[in-house]
Amino acid sequence: xxxxxxxxxxxxxxxxxxxxxxxxxxxxxxxxxxxxxxxxxxxxxxxxxxxxxxxxxxxxxxxxxxxxxxxxxxxxxxxxxxxxxxxxxxxxxxxxxxxxxxxxxxxxxxxxxxxxxxxxxxxxxxxxxxxxxxxxxxxxxxxxxxxxxxxxxxxxxxxxxxxxxxxxxxxxxxxxxxxxxxxxxxxxxxxxxxxxxxxxxxxxxxxxxxxxxxxxxxxxxx
Amino acid sequence: xxxxxxxxxxxxxxxxxxxxxxxxxxxxxxxxxxxxxxxxxxxxxxxxxxxxxxxxxxxxxxxxxxxxxxxxxxxxxxxxxxxxxxxxxxxxxxxxxxxxxxxxxxxxxxxxxxxxxxxxxxxxxxxxxxxxxxxxxxxxxxxxxxxxxxxxxxxxxxxxxxxxxxxxxxxxxxxxxxxxxxxxxxxxxxxxxxxxxxxxxxxxxxxxxxxxxxxxxxxxxx
Numbered sequence: 001x002x003x004x005x006x007x008x009x010x011x012x013x014x015x016x017x018x019x020x021x022x023x024x025x026x027x028x029x030x031x032x033x034x035x036x037x038x039x040x041x042x043x044x045x046x047x048x049x050x051x052x053x054x055x056x057x058x059x060x061x062x063x064x065x066x067x068x069x070x071x072x073x074x075x076x077x078x079x080x081x082x083x084x085x086x087x088x089x090x091x092x093x094x095x096x097x098x099x100x101x102x103x104x105x106x107x108x109x110x111x112x113x114x115x116x117x118x119x120x121x122x123x124x125x126x127x128x129x130x131x132x133x134x135x136x137x138x139x140x141x142x143x144x145x146x147x148x149x150x151x152x153x154x155x156x157x158x159x160x161x162x163x164x165x166x167x168x169x170x171x172x173x174x175x176x177x178x179x180x181x182x183x184x185x186x187x188x189x190x191x192x193x194x195x196x197x198x199x200x201x202x203x204x205x206x207x208x209x210x211x212x213x214x215x216x217x218x219x220x221x222x
Numbered sequence: 223x224x225x226x227x228x229x230x231x232x233x234x235x236x237x238x239x240x241x242x243x244x245x246x247x248x249x250x251x252x253x254x255x256x257x258x259x260x261x262x263x264x265x266x267x268x269x270x271x272x273x274x275x276x277x278x279x280x281x282x283x284x285x286x287x288x289x290x291x292x293x294x295x296x297x298x299x300x301x302x303x304x305x306x307x308x309x310x311x312x313x314x315x316x317x318x319x320x321x322x323x324x325x326x327x328x329x330x331x332x333x334x335x336x337x338x339x340x341x342x343x344x345x346x347x348x349x350x351x352x353x354x355x356x357x358x359x360x361x362x363x364x365x366x367x368x369x370x371x372x373x374x375x376x377x378x379x380x381x382x383x384x385x386x387x388x389x390x391x392x393x394x395x396x397x398x399x400x401x402x403x404x405x406x407x408x409x410x411x412x413x414x415x416x417x418x419x420x421x422x423x424x425x426x427x428x429x430x431x432x433x434x435x436x437x438x439x440x441x442x443x444x
Binding site: 044046048049050051057059061062063064065066067068069071072075076087088090091092094095097098099101102103105106107112115116119120122126129130133141142144145146147148152 | 266268270271272273279281283284285286287288289290291293294297298309310312313314316317319320321323324325327328329334337338341342344348351352355363364366367368369370374
């Protein structure tokens with residue numbers, strides 16, 4: 001397999017974590033977003049949305065969209081599992097993952113920030129305020145959901161979660177961890193999010209998350 | 223089952239389509255977003271992200287996030303299927319769905335538009351330009367992906383798609399149709415998107431999509 005990735009791309013980071021957890025080897029193909037390499041005709045003609053990540057399967061199919069890629073990896077390589085066993089638990093995990101992928105991250109990717117400062121003429125301070133607003137608001141919602149799920153697990157007699165949901169990392173953690181990396185880069189306050197940050201810390205104690213992080217990528221610049 | 227929904231919410235509309243296609247009866251619980259009913263403590267204490275939709279299962283579990291809800295419905299009620307049979311085809315469908323759910327829709331929901339005109343002080347014209355920009359750019363990417371998938375199907379000897387992917391509606395159509403409804407409401411130009419609009423038209427010829435549309439909702443206002 002081949003992964004088109006940019007070291008700092010949060011969506012690429014998700015897929016790198018999933019590949020590491022599952023122990024799947026892959027060729028790393030750097031696509032430098034800030035240099036606009038995703039708009040190169042050779043890349044854009046292969047990937048409909050011209051974004052990263054894109055996974056190229058061993059059969060040569062090119063798959064866009066991080067969430068779809070991770071579900072594909074889960075179906076083909078179910079162990080170690082990134083989704084729990086029951087439909088309800090899977091909905092819990094997917095719901096958390098989508099809270100990051102559909103509510104937080106889309107508002108803060110480079111093309112959106114560029115539109116703010118370019119077309120809308122926002123200054124750097126307004127851009128940073130925008131960024132922090134959506135990340136903080138989204139993470140507070142994430143924390144509230146973790147509190148609800150903790151109560152649900154307790155009521156069901158299940159042990160407290162170590163990660164976002166349960167005792168092993170899931171798709172939810174694959175989404176949360178890159179978002180926290182980005183939050184820290186933009187100095188978003190992370191106080192008052194105890195369950196969220198406990199899950200983050202538990203993840204970062206695992207080699208798979210360490211190996212997938214931006215600073216471990218071939219295209220990482222000091 | 224019970225669905226917390228707002229007639230005009232694109233994410234609610236997705237789930238309504240899935241429920242209709244699968245023929246699953248449900249209680250419709252209106253949450254009026256513009257009146258801020260989603261922020262009522264009774265609702266917000268039940269749904270971590272305080273957004274719509276939320277599905278309440280027969281066992282009383284409250285599930286947020288439309289994509290997670292649809293996957294849950296698909297797992298519990300696999301027929302008629304909203305996902306095709308093979309992992310690659312499923313990745314194709316999920317990829318298209320996420321192109322709407324993660325790239326287009328998040329930039330245009332009411333809370334984002336409100337931030338633009340409120341905090342950022344954008345005028346109505348700048349807001350509408352923002353809306354049209356992201357929807358048009360996202361739908362063009364969607365169309366490019368449909369073109370790539372049409373070539374892939376042809377190379378594999380498969381028949382041309384009737385819907386977004388294949389010969390029956392999928393999660394991709396559940397996401398696309400509400401986005402086109404919203405695009406029309408904001409007068410986004412839809413010329414030059416032949417495969418996308420053919421899929422939309424094929425969907426709207428089906429009773430399930432008609433029955434799920436905003437004007438068929440109990441909370442629809444004339």
